[in-house]
Amino acid sequence: MIDSTQPQVVRAAVSPVAARTTRRRRRAGRATPYLFLAPALVLFVGLIVYPMVRAFQMSFYDWKVLAGATSTFIGFDNYTRAMGDPVFWRGLANSGVYMALSVPPQIVLGLLIAMLLKAKSPSQPVYRVLFYLPVVTSWVVVSLLFKYLFADKGVINWALADVLHLGDGSTSWLSGRWTALIAICALGVWKGIGWSMMIFLAALQGVPESLEEAAVMDGANRWQRFRVVTLPAIRPALGFVVVMLVIGGFNVFTSVLLMTGGGPGGQTEVLLTYMYRQAFTNLDFGYGSAIAVILTVIVFLLSLAQMRLFRGGDEEER
Amino acid sequence: MSALHRTRPASGVLRHVLLILGALIMLTPFVYMVSTSFKSQAYVLTIPPQLVPDPATFDNYVQVLTTQNFAAYFMNSVVVSLTSTVVSVLISSMMAYAFARFRFPGRELLFRLVLVGLMVPAMMLIIPQFILAKQLGLIDSLQGLIVFYVAASISLNTFLLRGFFASIPGELDDAMQVDGANAWTRYWRLVMPLSTPALATTTIFTFLATWDEFAWALTIINDPSKRTLPLAIQLFQGQNATQWGLVFAASVVAVLPVIVVFLIFQKYFVQGLTSGAVKG
Secondary structure, three states: EEEEEEEEOOOOOOHHHHHHHHHHHHHHHHHHHHHHHHHHHHEEEEEHHHHHHHHHHHHOOOOOOOOOOOEEOOOOOHHHHHHHOHHHHHHHHHHHHHHHHHHHHHHHHHHHHHHOOOOOOOHHHHHHHHHHHHHOOHHHHHHHHHHOOOOOOOHHHHHHHHHHOOOOOOOHHHHHHHHHHHHHHHHHHHHHHHHHHHHHHHHHHOOOOOHHHHHHHHHOHHHHHHHHHHHHHHHHHHHHHHHHHHHHHHHHOHHHHHOOOOOOOOOOOOHHHHHHHHHHHHOOHHHHHHHHHHHHHHHHHHHHHHHOOOOOOOOOOO | OHHHHHOOOHHHHHHHHHHHHHHHHHHHHHHHHHHHHHHHHHHOOOOOOOOOOOOOOHHHHHHHHOOOOOHHHHHHHHHHHHHHHHHHHHHHHHHHHHHOOOOOOOHHHHHHHHHHHHOOOOOHHHHHHHHHHOOOOOOHHHHHHHHHHHHHHHHHHHHHHHHHHOOHHHHHHHHHHHOOOOOOHHHHHHHHHHHHHHHHHHHHHHHHHHHHHHHHHHOOOOHHHHHHHHHHHHHHHHHHOOOHHHHHHHHHHHHHHHHHHEEEHHHHHHHHHHHHHOOO
């Protein structure tokens, strides 16, 4: 890194006046980086870092929202409460199911489409835009759209019964736990494929062609080429996509809130909708914070484990 | 020509069939959404569904644009997104400049702290942030949306911009410094103009994120006059029997600017995504 902070002043100061200006300039030079940092740092520390610490602190309190009421320190009570709370466990399970059902398809299909689009052709940019369109569309809009598609008399039921002749089309998708989770996962996959495709596409373009050609010379078939040449070459990108998707999977919120509202009877509640309900419907801020902290720890440990897994031998660093 | 590019015709056809099929699946929900936005309530859930609305009506659009306060919500979204984006890109780029060009005590530590912000998802902080916003008197105000949106976008923007700034040769800075330019001039007249692609990327990402944001707006906005588009659309849906035509007319109006921005600047999307992935 080039260091251009220190004014390049010649040391041999002739007069005391010059020496003083030099000193002043050097002091000003020392303050400069902090002046550049200040506005963003103040906002970041005040509105992100401080709340992080606060979330942790609040999780140990029976937190009172009303002005004047005192919050009492209750130690780990919020955490032990979560351990014995069946809705918490169901929320955790549902978040896990969402992750398990939505992450693999996004990876496999995203990679497949990227492979199909790898060769430069006039149609490539068009496809890229089409597949990426759901990614840039707001979660609110697509959640309502999928709620409509999966409605009792909606398109999905019609297509299943009258087009594909699977079942009688009377599935009430959003009123059962498992069918609703399937609908929510379908949305997650549909919305997310474009993103993983884009990352894989960039990674694939960095795979040296000479390697592939050498593999062709050696008589490797498509699958062998993919396994031996492509896959190792895109390993860092694969790791990145897996980590981001797993984090994203545990962060599912808007789609669940808008498609089922966690219902019926809390059956489709995921961790974040449950946390939100505890905090902003039941005004139990302490318990909500405890759930948020648990979730943060889970996400942190998972991403750490995955980074280890995908980093493997290679020294890939910033 | 290398052996790789001589694909057999059969596999070329299969490739296109798969791609077209995939693109159709991605596109159909959008097409159906637009179609429903032209249907009256009686025709929104019919078996078999109407792909082409018959009879087609503009009523939903007329109602959305005239009677539902929609123009106000649209303006709220515009004001919040534009302000957040401009402020965030400006102060993030200043921070990125400090990280890329200066060596100072605490640099590594502070940069790591900023990166932590990339790992902690926004939803985890929503409870303490709500209490903070309440203490600061930011509930039910657009300012309350703006300052938290800016704070939430600092990490990613700083990370992306720092990487780009670091790739600009420092000799240019040195040359300007010899000519007597101070740090601000070097940042504003040298590094910023040279970083247009990275600035475009961060601008687009921030704009989209704030335009689409829902959870925070849901949490702090109760006053109907302060609603942003995602909030307004979600509430259209909440009113008893869902008026799907109305919901999707509003959705189309809300999504259009995003799609236009995306189509115009898609080059920068790809750059931003890949610099985040490959370097991260």
